[in-house]
Amino acid sequence: MAIKNGRTSSYLERNPYSYCFRIKVPPDLQQPVGKKELRYSLKAGYRTIAKEKAHYLAGKALFIFKFLRRYAGMLKMKLMP
Numbered sequence: 001m002a003i004k005n006g007r008t009s010s011y012l013e014r015n016p017y018s019y020c021f022r023i024k025v026p027p028d029l030q031q032p033v034g035k036k037e038l039r040y041s042l043k044a045g046y047r048t049i050a051k052e053k054a055h056y057l058a059g060k061a062l063f064i065f066k067f068l069r070r071y072a073g074m075l076k077m078k079l080m081p
Contacts, residue, residue, distance in 0.1 A: 011023055011054040011055070011057070011058045012042075012047075012050055012051065012054050013039075015041075017045065018041060018042060018043055018044055018045050018050070019042045019044055019045075019047065019050035019054070020039055020040065020041050020042060021038075021039065021040045021041075021042055021053065021054045021057045021058070022037055022038065022039045022040075023037070023038050023057075023058060023061050024036065024037050025037060025038060025065075026065055028069070029065055029068055029069070031078070032068065032072075032078070033068075038061060040057065042054060042057075
């Protein structure tokens with residue numbers, strides 16, 4: 001999770017009352033997942049807490065993407081080339 005020019009991570013998005021986690025679904029997994037982007041409310045109003053939660057969720061999401069690619073055949077998923 002990189003911070004560029006003092007801004008928050010690209011996994012964080014601020015809404016009026018708290019922060020949301022968001023991550024783009026890789027193009028080859030968009031059809032099986034059924035979404036282009038995953039979003040989840042972090043239920044945190046403080047940036048430092050939201051960053052920790054977003055970092056954790058990003059790791060889990062990236063692990064799931066890797067898992068889906070590795071076991072696509074076993075799960076009978078069709079991935080885009």
